Amino acid sequence: MTALRKLTPHAVLALGAIVMLFPFYWMVLTSIRSPAEVFDVSFWPIPKSFDAVENYSQAAGQVPMARFMLNGVIVCLGILVMQVLTAVPAAYALAKLRFPGRRLLLSLVIAALCVPIQALALPLFVGLAKADLLNTYFAMMAPFFLSVFAIFLFHQSFRSYPNEIIEAARLDGFSELEICWRLVLRGSLPSLAAFTVFSLVAHWNDLYWPMIVVSDTNLAPPPLGMLFFADVETGANYGALMAGATLITAPMLVCFLLVRRHFIAGITMTGVK
Amino acid sequence: MTAVPTNMTLPVKPGVASSNSRDRRMMRNGLMFSAPAVFLLLAIYILPMLLLAVFSVTDYQLGALSIRFIGLENFIKAFHDAVFLRALSNTVLYAALVIPFGVFLALGVALLVHGTKRSRAFWEVAYFLPVTATLVAMATVWQFLLHPSLGPVNAAIKWLGFEPVSFLSNPSLLIPTMALIGIWQVLGFNMVLFLAGLTAISKDLYEAARLDGAKSSLDRFLTVTWPMLGPTTMFVIVTTSISAFKVFETVAVLTKGRSGSETLLFALYLEGFEYSNTGYAAALTLIFLAIVLVLSIGQTLHLDRKVHY
Numbered sequence: 329m330t331a332l333r334k335l336t337p338h339a340v341l342a343l344g345a346i347v348m349l350f351p352f353y354w355m356v357l358t359s360i361r362s363p364a365e366v367f368d369v370s371f372w373p374i375p376k377s378f379d380a381v382e383n384y385s386q387a388a389g390q391v392p393m394a395r396f397m398l399n400g401v402i403v404c405l406g407i408l409v410m411q412v413l414t415a416v417p418a419a420y421a422l423a424k425l426r427f428p429g430r431r432l433l434l435s436l437v438i439a440a441l442c443v444p445i446q447a448l449a450l451p452l453f454v455g456l457a458k459a460d461l462l463n464t465y466f467a468m469m470a471p472f473f474l475s476v477f478a479i480f481l482f483h484q485s486f487r488s489y490p491n492e493i494i495e496a497a498r499l500d501g502f503s504e505l506e507i508c509w510r511l512v513l514r515g516s517l518p519s520l521a522a523f524t525v526f527s528l529v530a531h532w533n534d535l536y537w538p539m540i541v542v543s544d545t546n547l548a549p550p551p552l553g554m555l556f557f558a559d560v561e562t563g564a565n566y567g568a569l570m571a572g573a574t575l576i577t578a579p580m581l582v583c584f585l586l587v588r589r590h591f592i593a594g595i596t597m598t599g600v601k
Numbered sequence: 602m603t604a605v606p607t608n609m610t611l612p613v614k615p616g617v618a619s620s621n622s623r624d625r626r627m628m629r630n631g632l633m634f635s636a637p638a639v640f641l642l643l644a645i646y647i648l649p650m651l652l653l654a655v656f657s658v659t660d661y662q663l664g665a666l667s668i669r670f671i672g673l674e675n676f677i678k679a680f681h682d683a684v685f686l687r688a689l690s691n692t693v694l695y696a697a698l699v700i701p702f703g704v705f706l707a708l709g710v711a712l713l714v715h716g717t718k719r720s721r722a723f724w725e726v727a728y729f730l731p732v733t734a735t736l737v738a739m740a741t742v743w744q745f746l747l748h749p750s751l752g753p754v755n756a757a758i759k760w761l762g763f764e765p766v767s768f769l770s771n772p773s774l775l776i777p778t779m780a781l782i783g784i785w786q787v788l789g790f791n792m793v794l795f796l797a798g799l800t801a802i803s804k805d806l807y808e809a810a811r812l813d814g815a816k817s818s819l820d821r822f823l824t825v826t827w828p829m830l831g832p833t834t835m836f837v838i839v840t841t842s843i844s845a846f847k848v849f850e851t852v853a854v855l856t857k858g859r860s861g862s863e864t865l866l867f868a869l870y871l872e873g874f875e876y877s878n879t880g881y882a883a884a885l886t887l888i889f890l891a892i893v894l895v896l897s898i899g900q901t902l903h904l905d906r907k908v909h910y
Contacts, residue, residue: 341714371753442893532735
């Protein structure tokens, strides 16, 4: 009886986990199978003929998969660097300096937290179109240069930094920039790590904005590239398609498995996805 | 600028002068440090919001030479537009499926995972994996999984002796199928939020409930767990509904809005960026924003009190 009570939760969880993980299993399995085996549906994990090389090289050859990944890296890193550069000083000013308009700025930041990018997309698109900036890396990154969420998060975290240390550092001749970046930010490294994960995952996976401002295949980040690829394929070659899907999901999944704690903290810190 | 010389010419009262100049320096630093953020806030949020409001009362079309004020006509048109109304009702149906299943299945999983000890990390990874995966790629995988003849799901259904289900061609099944994928994706996210809520409940409360006669685990759930999880549940419901109203990727991959399966954001995307009906799309955006705002004000109030880890 007690053994049963102990085992039942595990059995239920295992059943659910199979459903959750099955798409990943099928994706990887199909990506290493030969087309013939794709057609006679079999759940057996070891393919009869191992076609991984063919499928992956087809995924990389038919569409510029490496290019998509590179674009993703450029866009994600560009956004992250700008977000940190703009949010950290603002958060420090809001948390530790007195200046006119401080309360107004804080209220605006909190109000802006409620506004999703999809609501701003239209005027931003018109502006970028008028400036002839569509189909550029800049257009893909610009709306995200400011993360109000980062300001909010760092503000919360910086507030608890002891004022005595800041005062002492000022007396020792530290400049305000040094205090902000070298002392206060160092005290908030867990927040920085969580925000990094949050930002990278959000922008690596984003489809909506790139789909609006980019039509050039050479600039497409992974999700948009995947969409192009799926349209080109129209379901004829599932092996290559699944190889492409595997390549695109792999970086985030590998990072997740490596730094699980930071990842879960980073993604669930907010519902703003 | 004058602060420093003043300080030097008044050596008699150094305390007052230096605190004054320090205040000024702090003020200047504060303004300087927040300037980039203020500029971007204006350029990315405030100006676009104003433009959006202006567009919504005009017949502006991107590239058109003339622009005319038409008052609330766009909004009136929206509520007589069959496509928009269908998109709205599709989105509501999607949300009505994703919210209860996405929230309460996640609660169930969290309760079970919370009870395990050594295997907890494994279950967390297994259920959280879909959250990290690129939804566009995974939607493509789902499309293949649900394929009428090549997909393993229908193979299993046939093996069990049932008729194959045409998940992605039967129009009345399109939204439920997308909701299924939505639930699959959001479950792990909500589970982690519930786990955080469960960990925060003090063991003493369970002990007290047990002494008060809450014998069965169901009693303990109803007297302790459920009321203590109240704020977490509220938060989870709000975030799930916001993300449900933003559903876009699955539509873009699986149906592209065919057979009347467009959702709010997809209809908005078509009007604004494919057909360039900027004015009309602006009105639709404001309607979308109003829905999201009502949902997210609750969320932000919560966020303001405590950031969720």
